Amino acid sequence: MTAVFEAASRGAEAPPELSILLVTWEPGEELLSCIDSLAVARHGCGVDLELVVVDNGSRWFPQAEVRRAWPDAVVIANTDNRGFGPAVNQAARVASGQVLLLLNPDTRVDGDPFTPLASAFGDSHVVAVAPRLVETGEVDDVEQEVFQLRHLPTLWAALRELWLIDRLWPDNRWLRRDRYLDRAREQAFDVEQPAAAALAVRASTFAAIGGMDERFRPAWYEDVDLCARLGRLGRLVYWPGSTFRHVGGVSARRLGYDRFLPIIYRNACRYWRKHHGLTGGLSFRALLASGMLLRLVTLPLRRRVPRPRSEAARAYARTLAVALGGEAPRPWDASRGPCAPARRPSATGS
Incomplete structure (x- = not known):
């Protein structure tokens, strides 16, 4: 480099x-x-x-x-x-x-x-x-x-x-x-x-x-x-x-939701481990895993999804793997890749 x-x-x-x-x-x-x-x-x-x-x-x-x-x-x-x-x-x-x-x-x-x-x-x-x-x-x-x-x-x-409380009760x-x-x-x-x-x-x-x-x-x-x-x-x-x-x-948007979500949550796991120790890091991973399982289970029931359901399912499954200790996908390939901080995930964008 x-x-x-x-x-x-x-x-x-x-x-x-x-x-x-x-x-x-x-x-x-x-x-x-x-x-x-x-x-x-x-x-x-x-x-x-x-x-x-x-x-x-x-x-x-x-x-x-x-x-x-x-x-x-x-x-x-x-x-x-x-x-x-x-x-x-x-x-x-x-x-x-x-x-x-x-x-x-x-x-x-x-x-x-x-x-x-x-x-x-x-x-x-x-x-x-x-x-x-x-x-x-x-x-x-x-x-x-x-x-x-x-x-x-x-x-x-x-x-x-992660448990969609902010999504259901946004105010x-x-x-x-x-x-x-x-x-x-x-x-x-x-x-x-x-x-x-x-x-x-x-x-x-x-x-x-x-x-x-x-x-x-x-x-x-x-x-x-x-x-x-x-x-x-x-x-x-x-x-x-x-x-x-x-x-x-x-x-x-350039990266794609199915790559963006596991990458940002991988870094969230890193933040929690760095600033809150082993207990904080494991607690966050448990919440993350339960939140992704909740999304996968309820995805077929949602009337409106802001992206293709297949892409959302991949994003949730990959993020679940991250929560369980797996690796996030490669952050970029020959045609896509991030350059600067973008919107962090929120209840409205889950």
């Missing part, structure tokens, strides 16, 4: 205040839309910005178009798909900003989100800031208020999701609390686990904790693990004065 590093020289300039880190795999039009909007915002903001793009072995990558939109971008072209966490760590190692902004390529901006985002780090106790995510208005939009903010995982939350008070839906999103507040689709982290803190845990491959749950570790060192803050538009779910 080799990488080709290309960067325009910054000379003796002062380091930027904020480095934007973009990870891509087989990017579509969303990448150029993202970078174009970032470039426009760059010229109108009061923060010195740097852009670092890491491409994970795409068959086609629009490097010339990226350079036209952002001439001094730092571009790293990997020869294979290393996964999201390793690619973020690559970007962080070459970034020179005081703040690292992890950003999905299916985001875009209006106006200047960077000046208010940087201002949130005026409090020395703040180690990470989550700007507000809103919908783009496109057909495939994920509801951002439900997607973006969560408390760290608990067995009670896992039980409700229950526990789910509203877990997703911060009981908080006014126009106000700033501390959070436990914002999604890494748009997450700014102090570069010094990111380095101090060793960056992303690269065992969470190819993607998903590395942001949960990151936030759990960041939360031990300081405050994570939701900051609505800075806003990004986000589509969401692009990687999951």
Whole structure:
């Protein structure tokens, strides 16, 4: 696995205040839309910005178009798909900003989100800031208020999701609390686990904790693990004065549900074992196995399924195997593969 590093020289300039880190795999039009909007915002903001793009072995990558939109971008072209966490760590190692902004390529901006985002780090106790995510208005939009903010995982939350309680009772008070839906999103507040689709982290803190845990491959749950570790060192803050538009779910759709589900739950098992020990890990696996059995049994009885029943059955069976200690399917083949965190499984998408 080799990488080709290309960067325009910054000379003796002062380091930027904020480095934007973009990870891509087989990017579509969303990448150029993202970078174009970032470039426009760059010229109108009061923060010195740097852009670092890491491409994970795409068959086609629009490097010339990226350079036209952002001439001094730092571009790293990997020869294979290393996964999201390793690619973020690559970007962080070459970034020179005081703040690292992890950003999905299916985001875009209006106006200047960077000046208010940087201002949130005026409090020395703040180690990470989550700007507000809103919908783009496109057909495939994920509801951002439900997607973006969560408390760290608990067995009670896992039980409700895996046993379909949240699906049957979507407005229950526990789910509203877990997703911060009981908080006014126009106000700033501390959070436990914002999604890494748009997450700014102090570069010094990111380095101090060793960056992303690269065992969470190819993607998903590395942001949960990151936030759990960041939360031990300081405050994570939701900051609505800075806003990004986000589509969401692009990687999951590209990968296919029958591959996505076992991979994300394999990483969930890894998270539980890492942060809650053997007892926590085994307890989660038991819930996961029972939840997949429940889905397999009730699948023929469901009137509406958001995907082919055969694909759903494969996804549940493969995830059941993961719960029992088996391996998840290969995360990508020659034509499919994830590049960045997408929507995590929820009751509405089970």
